[in-house]
Amino acid sequence: MNHLKDYNRISPAVIKRLPRYKRYLSDLRKKGIERVSSGKLGELMGCTASQIRQDLNNFGGFGQQGYGYNVAALSEEIDGILGLAKNYKLVIIGVGNLGRAVHNYVSAYNKEYTIGAIFDVNPDIIGTNVGTHTILDVSQLPAHLSENKVDIGIITTTLDGAQEIANLLVNGGVGGIWNFAPLDLEVPEEIAITSVHISDSLQELTFYINNGNNL
Amino acid sequence: MNHLKDYNRISPAVIKRLPRYKRYLSDLRKKGIERVSSGKLGELMGCTASQIRQDLNNFGGFGQQGYGYNVAALSEEIDGILGLAKNYKLVIIGVGNLGRAVHNYVSAYNKEYTIGAIFDVNPDIIGTNVGTHTILDVSQLPAHLSENKVDIGIITTTLDGAQEIANLLVNGGVGGIWNFAPLDLEVPEEIAITSVHISDSLQELTFYINNGNNL
Structure with a gap:
């Protein structure tokens, strides 16, 4: 699906x-x-019909007066907006429990995301397998990035070294970073x-x- | 620290x-x-000095004109607002990779959070240890909740059964739920x-x- 619209002006909260x-x-x-009305969708999602319409109007109204939204069409439109109609190559750096959990999550996608390689610094696990992937030494990351197109680098390391890994990913030409380390990367x-x-x-x-619920 | 203020009117975005x-x-x-000025703090955090002041004014301005913020005092004040001066008892339900990662995270806290018990449905891992905790059968959860005060239930199960676990936690009197399952719990x-x-x-x-960065 080709989107000619400029989505940059849409607020991050809507995205x-x-x-x-x-x-x-x-x-x-x-x-x-x-099909589903904005009222019914709002009821399910815990917000008003008008909030639903306002959100979806950002992308050009997909609803029809008196009919509501076609569920399949709206779902595919959102996939298109998010960019899920393409395939993205990923690498994971940090194969502890969290890295393994993320590996499982991402592997559950059929076509949108593909894990290209996984890396760690721990010599005890380098060379062992997670699913169909063998854990590589993180020193091989720059070579992997220069030889393969990688769209997303996933950082599931601890705080120490996370910024350094981010720098390697940026220098290696990734388009985006999905960060789980407890800091804001530069x-x-x-x-x-x-x-x-x-x-x-x-x-949070x-x-x-302590101060009442957030619903 | 005793907070007499009503924090309920503060926007979720600030929290x-x-x-x-x-x-x-x-x-x-x-x-x-x-000590740190709102300008310097804003520079570090990637926002304006006025945004910093606006956020912190919600809790009563802690800054002083010409001095800025006392780092230790502001940090302790925020701990107090968040409620981190107390201790919270937690249980984890779902001890896969994600549950183990969360177990590690929470165990790193010294005093704010204490894990009381961990549960799973998988007979292969029930009875085995994670750190100092032995994995219990999830069927023991209601009894555990009635015999112990539990503040927070952590759901690190898959989608299936997550709502049922949430119901058990609610009936067992927890104050809050930290949910990692990919659905909105009722x-x-x-x-x-x-x-x-x-x-x-x-x-996201x-x-x-696909549409330019979010900075």
């Missing part, structure tokens, strides 16, 4: 919600539901980055336990 | 940023830096919940790779 829309639409599809402006800060999320929860 | 402030202030403390309003939706974050990154 962040798109994968959530995708999850709910997938559920509806699995249940054989072919990367050039043209590199996309999202971080999963696990501890931040636990502390702790606030709500 | 979400507090752990990030905490990380930057910890870094400054480790470097022996005793819980009563008084239960705090934060979710780490790993796949959502990867899809994919959008930015």
Whole structure:
């Protein structure tokens, strides 16, 4: 699908919600539901019909008055917007428990994401296998990046060394970094980055336990 | 520290940023830096001085004109706001790679969080140890919750069964749920919940790779 629209002016908050829309639409599809109103979708997702319409209007309204949204069409449109119609090559650096969990997650995708190689610094696990991948020494990362097109580098190392790994990924020409290390990495402006800060999320929860819920 | 303020009217976006402030202030403390201006803090965190002041004013301005913020005092104040001056008892349900990674994360806290018990459904791992904890059968969860005060239930299971586990946690009287399963759980309003939706974050990154960066 070719998108001529400029999505850059859409707020990050809306972009962040798109994968959530995708999850709910997938559920509806699995249940054989072919169309859904903004009211019903809002009810499922815990927001108002008008919020749903406002979000989706950002991408050109896909709904039809009196009909609602075609579930399959909207789902595919969101896949197109997110860029999931293509295939992305990934590398994982850091093959501890978290790296293995991420490896499992990503391996569950059929076509959108493919793991090219996985790396670690620990000599005890280098050369062993995770699924169909053999863990490589992280010193081989620059060579791997220069010989292969890699779209996304996944950092599942501890804090120490994470910035250095990010620099190697940037110099190796990746398009984006998916960061799980508990720091904000410094990367050039043209590199996309999202971080999963696990501890931040636990502390946020702790606030709500003490100060009332966040629903 | 006793907080008489009502923090409920503070926007979720500000709450979400507090752990990030905490990380930057910890870094400054480790470097022996005793005070920081809103300008310098903004520079480090990639935002404006006025955004920093606006965020922190929500909790009563801790800064002093011409002096800036006392790093230690601000850091402790944020700990107090987040509720990190207390100790929380946790249980983990789902001891796969992700559950083990979360177990490691939480175990690194000295006093704020303590893991009380860990559970799984897989007979092959029930009875084996993770750190100092023995994996219990998930059928023992209700009894554990009735015999122990548990503040936070951590769900690191797959999608299937996650809602059922959430129901057990709610019935067992937990204050909050930290959810890693890829769905939005339904819980009563008084239960705090934060979710780490790993796949959502990867899809968000994919959008930015295709449509320019998010900085």
